[in-house]
Amino acid sequence: MLVRRFIVSAFGVLVVTGLSAQARADGTAQALPFSQSWTDAGLITVNDDWSGVPGIIGYRGDNLTAATGADPQSIVADGSATPVQVVANATVTNTTGGLVEVPGAVGFQGSGTADAPHLVIAVDTTGAGAVRVQYTLVDLDASADDSTQQVALQYRIGSTGDYTNVPAAYVADASFGPSLSGGTTAVDVLLPADAGNQARVELRIMTTNAAGNDELVGVDDIAVTGVLAASGTANPGTLAAGDATLLTVDVTPASGPTSTGITVTCDLTDIGGGAAVALLDDGTGGDVTAGDGTFSLDTTVAAGTGEGVKAVPCTVGDDQARSATASITITVQPVCGDGMIEGTEACDDGNTDDGDGCDFTCAFEAGFTCSGEPTVCTDDDECTLGTDDCLAAATCNNTPGSYTCLCPTGYEGDGTNAGTGCVNIDECSLGTAECVAAAACGDTDGSYTCACPVGYAGDGLASGTGCSNVDECTLGTDDCVAAAACGDTDGSYTCTCPTGYAGDGTTAGTGCANVDECTLGTADCVAAATCGDTDGGFTCSCPAGYAGDGRTSGTGCANVDECTAGTDDCVTGATCADTDGSFTCSCPTGYAGDGHAGGTGCGNVDECTAGTDDCVTAATCADTDGAYTCTCPTGYAGDGTNAGTGCGNVDECTAGTDDCSAFATCADTDGAFTCTCLTGFDGDGVTCDPICGDGLVRGAEGCDDGGTEAGDGCDDACAVEDGFDCAGEPSACDSICGDGLVRGAEECDDAGTDLGDGCDDACLVELGWLCTGEPSTCSPSAYCGDGALDAGEACDDGNTDSEDGCDATCEIETGYVCDGAPSTCLPDADADGVPDDVDNCPLVANPNQIDYDDDGLGDACDDTNNLDNGCCSTGGGGRGDLAGLALIGLATAALLRRRRRHLARRL
Numbered sequence: 001m002l003v004r005r006f007i008v009s010a011f012g013v014l015v016v017t018g019l020s021a022q023a024r025a026d027g028t029a030q031a032l033p034f035s036q037s038w039t040d041a042g043l044i045t046v047n048d049d050w051s052g053v054p055g056i057i058g059y060r061g062d063n064l065t066a067a068t069g070a071d072p073q074s075i076v077a078d079g080s081a082t083p084v085q086v087v088a089n090a091t092v093t094n095t096t097g098g099l100v101e102v103p104g105a106v107g108f109q110g111s112g113t114a115d116a117p118h119l120v121i122a123v124d125t126t127g128a129g130a131v132r133v134q135y136t137l138v139d140l141d142a143s144a145d146d147s148t149q150q151v152a153l154q155y156r157i158g159s160t161g162d163y164t165n166v167p168a169a170y171v172a173d174a175s176f177g178p179s180l181s182g183g184t185t186a187v188d189v190l191l192p193a194d195a196g197n198q199a200r201v202e203l204r205i206m207t208t209n210a211a212g213n214d215e216l217v218g219v220d221d222i223a224v225t226g227v228l229a230a231s232g233t234a235n236p237g238t239l240a241a242g243d244a245t246l247l248t249v250d251v252t253p254a255s256g257p258t259s260t261g262i263t264v265t266c267d268l269t270d271i272g273g274g275a276a277v278a279l280l281d282d283g284t285g286g287d288v289t290a291g292d293g294t295f296s297l298d299t300t301v302a303a304g305t306g307e308g309v310k311a312v313p314c315t316v317g318d319d320q321a322r323s324a325t326a327s328i329t330i331t332v333q334p335v336c337g338d339g340m341i342e343g344t345e346a347c348d349d350g351n352t353d354d355g356d357g358c359d360f361t362c363a364f365e366a367g368f369t370c371s372g373e374p375t376v377c378t379d380d381d382e383c384t385l386g387t388d389d390c391l392a393a394a395t396c397n398n399t400p401g402s403y404t405c406l407c408p409t410g411y412e413g414d415g416t417n418a419g420t421g422c423v424n425i426d427e428c429s430l431g432t433a434e435c436v437a438a439a440a441c442g443d444t445d446g447s448y449t450c451a452c453p454v455g456y457a458g459d460g461l462a463s464g465t466g467c468s469n470v471d472e473c474t475l476g477t478d479d480c481v482a483a484a485a486c487g488d489t490d491g492s493y494t495c496t497c498p499t500g501y502a503g504d505g506t507t508a509g510t511g512c513a514n515v516d517e518c519t520l521g522t523a524d525c526v527a528a529a530t531c532g533d534t535d536g537g538f539t540c541s542c543p544a545g546y547a548g549d550g551r552t553s554g555t556g557c558a559n560v561d562e563c564t565a566g567t568d569d570c571v572t573g574a575t576c577a578d579t580d581g582s583f584t585c586s587c588p589t590g591y592a593g594d595g596h597a598g599g600t601g602c603g604n605v606d607e608c609t610a611g612t613d614d615c616v617t618a619a620t621c622a623d624t625d626g627a628y629t630c631t632c633p634t635g636y637a638g639d640g641t642n643a644g645t646g647c648g649n650v651d652e653c654t655a656g657t658d659d660c661s662a663f664a665t666c667a668d669t670d671g672a673f674t675c676t677c678l679t680g681f682d683g684d685g686v687t688c689d690p691i692c693g694d695g696l697v698r699g700a701e702g703c704d705d706g707g708t709e710a711g712d713g714c715d716d717a718c719a720v721e722d723g724f725d726c727a728g729e730p731s732a733c734d735s736i737c738g739d740g741l742v743r744g745a746e747e748c749d750d751a752g753t754d755l756g757d758g759c760d761d762a763c764l765v766e767l768g769w770l771c772t773g774e775p776s777t778c779s780p781s782a783y784c785g786d787g788a789l790d791a792g793e794a795c796d797d798g799n800t801d802s803e804d805g806c807d808a809t810c811e812i813e814t815g816y817v818c819d820g821a822p823s824t825c826l827p828d829a830d831a832d833g834v835p836d837d838v839d840n841c842p843l844v845a846n847p848n849q850i851d852y853d854d855d856g857l858g859d860a861c862d863d864t865n866n867l868d869n870g871c872c873s874t875g876g877g878g879r880g881d882l883a884g885l886a887l888i889g890l891a892t893a894a895l896l897r898r899r900r901r902h903l904a905r906r907l
Helices: 881-906
Strands: 003-007 034-036 057-061 098-102 104-111 118-124 130-139 151-157 184-190 202-208 215-228 229-233 238-240 244-252 263-266 275-278 296-298 310-316 323-332 370-372 376-379 395-400 402-406 440-444 447-453 485-489 494-498 530-532 538-542 575-581 582-586 620-624 625-633 664-670 672-675 680-681 688-690 722-727 732-735 771-773 778-779 818-821 826-827
Touching: 034 118, 057 098, 104 118, 130 202, 151 184, 202 215, 229 310, 244 263, 244 275, 244 310, 244 323, 244 582, 275 296, 672 680
Parallel strands: 003 184, 229 323, 238 323
Antiparallel strands: 034 215, 057 118, 098 104, 104 215, 118 202, 130 184, 130 215, 151 202, 229 244, 244 296, 263 275, 263 310, 310 323, 370 376, 395 402, 440 447, 485 494, 530 538, 575 582, 620 625, 664 672, 680 688, 722 732, 771 778, 818 826
16 A cells, blocks of 8 residues: 555554534544444445444535635634535545545545535543544545645544644645545644543544645544553753752553553663663652652762763553653753862852852853852942943943943933934834823924814823813804804814705805705615605605605515405405515416406316316216316226326236135236136136036035045035045045944944954954944854854855855755855756766766766766666776865865955955
């Protein structure tokens, strides 16, 4: 960063701002240390609003100076009555005069209005003995402007009165020339001591309206701190080697935080002491009061220390790692007054008195003769010795070591030949003459005279008769005409013509003649009045419509406001407007006429009939007294006028003002809307009912199986029937096993799904059980269809179906053979007890399957077995054994098929 100028002090940082209490600003005095930068763009977001920056307010500075290019140091008047101003979130190209917020800084520039724009910073310096102010001025202007932009820093105690300029902070030009920006000027100063330990200090950073086009200068990195400060003294400060002195350093603590653990160390090398000697604030070693911030040390300038000025540098520090310096100056000189002439001494008379020939520095005094050691001095009487230089006219007076020459009365000078001598005093010019004011003073050699002027009498002396006025009017020595009035004046008189007459009033002059004020234009009638001359005077008459005495020195001729006075003739409702000397009557909008009671008055205008209304074509116009209304048709909205919102279609669907069913879609139309029921609903769109039997579950439907039959789980109103559970579209309904209701394919439902209780987990009756009722009650029982061969049953195939070999009464049907429990029944066409599929003579009874010739054809139907009488042998051949095995196999297969059917029913 380029830094062009620095104004630096050896102390810490401090910043403060103006504070007059106005709206949109927080002028509360801020505690130290105080700092403010402008990196946060959210501090100022609204024009002229400083409330987001506590302690700082910007003023435009209107009329604080009338000069262009004024030195801001010379402007110390309070500016808090000028507008609070700032342009928020501006750019560096902003040309508005006054204060602007730009990225990274707050800038100001003068203008014809903003004569002295400035920032005021309020701080509380309580506890701070020394206050340091720091800030950076930034050239923000990259334009071709090249003005001299002066910036000054000022302060005041409290919030009223004039400011005090801080000269060390003055910047003669904070800009860097045309087409340049970014240059910075650092300001770092210590305020005067009275700014410390104050409840409120206001700092003011100010620029002025420059000659030429003002440049924008930013103020950034403001900081105000209380700093550590110190000053040192020696008492006495001038002494001889070997003498004692008290070294003292007064320390002002820093603030924010307040200094603790302060130490003071001084280098006494120059006066023969140590290089690091501590001064104390504990009431010892010459310190008077412990803890008062004054550090002291009794010490002696070492004998043999040379003459001259000696420096004692001191360093001050605190526990907060802050430091300051102070320097004590001691002058070492020979011991004057000891009677010994030493060093630079010219004499030493054993004392340090002045006026005895050897002064307090042991130097010779003029007018004495001195000698010896100790030195003895005697006065020289120049008057007696004749060595004086007095004029002969002057008187010589001897004094110790010298003489004086006194001039005689009426003369002045030093009375010497070599000097001014004695010259005449011109008492008249000097004003020391005792003449009265009216008298004329005349100088003479060594004196003066006083002469009274014409019109006065006396000696002219203040101590004499002075000069008294002569009253010519009383004495009758005046020259006034009879009509004129004589007036005595100091030293003369006046002749005054009466009002309305002109002349000097004297008999030797023009006397007194009537004045025609109207012709001469000297009458004080106002322009509107008519002037009339009279002997010694005039009259002024106001025209109609005006009132007054017609005189400029009186009430003049003032317009009569007939409207306010109520002397107008405007009809009720008309507006009366006063004019110069008259008035007008205006009918309100919607009425026509001249508005006068004696004229046409004000009558209503029917805009609808006259066609002067502003209704759109679709709107209905209705005349009202003095106006009209435009009403949009149903389905449209607006004010109905061409100049207004007209009549626009209302989208009832979007606005939610339609009356469509929740199960319908709304479609806007011009001036209306339509409602269409959703798929699965039937109706006019305003009312939409779900369609039962379409396979879609809609609205209040609990199910929809594509039909309207009852008893299948979904009834004719598309409600789920008791004992069923329905899902899907179209709905599939299954009976609920375990709900105690026997529905659908269920044989039983005992309100449970346990096995072994007669009603299994598929709600089918288990073998050997009998179930009845809802919920079903099951008990073991012999019955046809249970698969068990009970007494009286010829078969039981586990069901009561007919035409499967075992009928509903568990009797074997004709043409079948049944075996086992549950029974397996197979076709047996010849009723010989052998199923057809293993019968070697299916159509001829052959119970034992005898096949004598073992050809696989039973003997009962085998005519080629060579047996007589067609009878089959009862012999072996092994076929009967095979037939028995076949029967066992058939029985087993039949049993397996039955079990598969039974399982299928359960599933």
